[in-house]
Amino acid sequence: MQAEMDQILEILHRYPPEKRHSLAILQDLQHHFNYIPREGMEALAEYLGCPLSSLYSMATFYRALSLKPKGRHIIKLCDGTACHIRGSVNLAGGITRLLGIGAGETTEDGLFSLELVNCLGSCALAPVMVVDETYYGKVTLEKLPEILAQYREGAAE
């Protein structure tokens, strides 16, 4: 617990205590913990001297921020227009059949989270899926099990 608090404070002190850095700090917390822990938000409110409610409203406003812990591997399935008309919705259905989760959900074992995201700017490779930092272009239902299996094996090691 103390270790977590130390990490939170380290992230906070990367920035001067000004309200304009609140989004950047929340993003760093999100990157580090894969979500924004309550303790993190409370410490930030104290650090910036602003009401907790204003940070809560930001955390629920911005799509990049989440109040719930996410899985170890985050699948971002692009549903930008180019991906949409090239079948991203079918891929979402395919992932649901394979992992049993819908958009915004996390598998029970905490391994995968699925996010349906707006354009990732890789439209020429549509449909596109990003797992953690790795881009997969021209994804088909056939390729899905193979892509996801890599992350399962990685977890077993």
Place this chain on the structure above:
Amino acid sequence: MTRTILVCCGTGCLANGSLEVADEFRRLIEARGADARVECQVKRTGCNGFCENGPIVKILPDDIIYYKVRRRDVQEIMDKTVAEGQAVERLLYRDDGGRPVLHQHENPFYAPQHKIALRNIGAIDPTRVEDYLEAGGYQALRMALEMTPAEIIEQVKRSGLRGRGGAGFPTWRKWQAAAEQENFPKYVACNGDEGDPGAFMDRSVLEGDPHTVLEGLAICALAIGAEEGFLYIRDEYGLAVRNITAAIADAERHGILGENVLGSGRRLKLSVVRGGGAFVCGEETALIASIEGSCGEPRPRPPFPAERGLFGQPTVLNNVETLANIPVILKDGGDAFAAVGTEGSKGTKVFALVGKVKRTGLVEIPMGATLRHLIFDIGGGIQNDRPFKAVQTGGPSGGCIPAHMLDLPVDFDTLKSHGAMMGSGGMIVMDDRSCMVEVARYYINFLAEESCGKCTPCREGLRKMLEILTDICEGRGQEGDIELLEELGHTLQDSCLCALGKTAPNPVLTTIQYFREEYEAHIREHRCPAGVCVKLTSFRIDGARCRGCTACARACPTGAISGGVKQPHVIDPAKCISCGSCREACRFDAVETEGREAV
């Protein structure tokens, strides 16, 4: 002699493994040692725009360009091209007639392009400020330091440059308005919150030529008298954030930016703000709120940001592509820039040509080219030679343009007068297998999710429109729905607070205007003519056309298709989920769709 190997390392090529290719070149060059006759250097460049055919490798000075290069091809390129100057034919692009294309400028995708904003991308290493300087970078900033603000603004005025982010507001007028304010400090900001689905030109510029954006922003700062600036970039664009951040540090280290801009005694401090993933933050007042550390909600204008923007001070916000044009305008003069383009829209525009078109990617062409030129000459026509149905321009705020309007020139004003807009330059091409009602539903769903909820017409109106469109797509449409959508659409256009809501009905209104019969087929016949809406479509294999190749059975995610090799296949309707994978997989056009009574 020296040969330079340029390996494209834009996001698209990286996804196809270009880093491996670049590393392999480096490894082989090192392994050869110093005795090689040809000296060579490997450079990782930004996005060449032809991402679908990546990784792209270019060899200079021969100007030989290879596509879809894999690690295993590198040895052969080294032996033949780098050592001997000969081409590896199998890696060349094939034009529409199947002939190999040796040089980039002969490729039908690149040949008609006219690059201003993208001029350096693919030719320089974005992580090296030296490369940018060698290409003539920061000369315009040096010139601007010798000019008065009025002289700078005069050149931008003469160029006729209009904002590339979508609205097309004359850039010089923003600058002029902020320059006139006597209220200091002032700020400049770059809008890199590229949120339109289907557009990625700003990402490409930020990743591939970050210094040109910094130079444009610095010139703007000189013109209005600002000493601090921000670049607001989507957090999803990791490489763009990294490259811009590094570019700022490099420029400061070289004394180009920072406390003493090019030794002039002027100060300019630039910093990066990562976006939080909210589409509405592309709107300037919302973006300002987000930089200030609040929720990105728009506020009514006036006062415009030029008067009261960031932290209540005069602020100019420009889009990435707009700024990328600025150094060229100053260097070559506003008149030279204005010589390209049409009467009302000067210069070039970068388009993201995507969707169901053969050659997809980023294309920079003079304003005023026709949609047909863009889609059929540069894009090579529709994939699998299916019929063209519509092109969606301008992102969620734009409209769908049908086939009979393909000869319209693309500029700010023409498209607007036809209910669409050029917007940020997304061009999503659709064929007969794209359902226009579903496309409209898609956009409204997007916008309903992204609406910040501050004003009622946008928040409630979009939700209602989404309900109606979902009903139509799922077979619950009723007579009068189309009229109700039109009425709601006009209400939003008239009464929303910001451009997000005001332009939100465009996709619905244009699809109703040009594809009304598709709406009627959904509502009256419970049929989706494109075979997309799952609840209104069932799939069937035409036994006469099926060759029994088994492609559909392999593609089917639920195992609903049975049949032996060279035997006609059959779909089991009980297992079929109407996803259409079989239709995409079939090369003999044997999969047919028909309407289905909605339950």
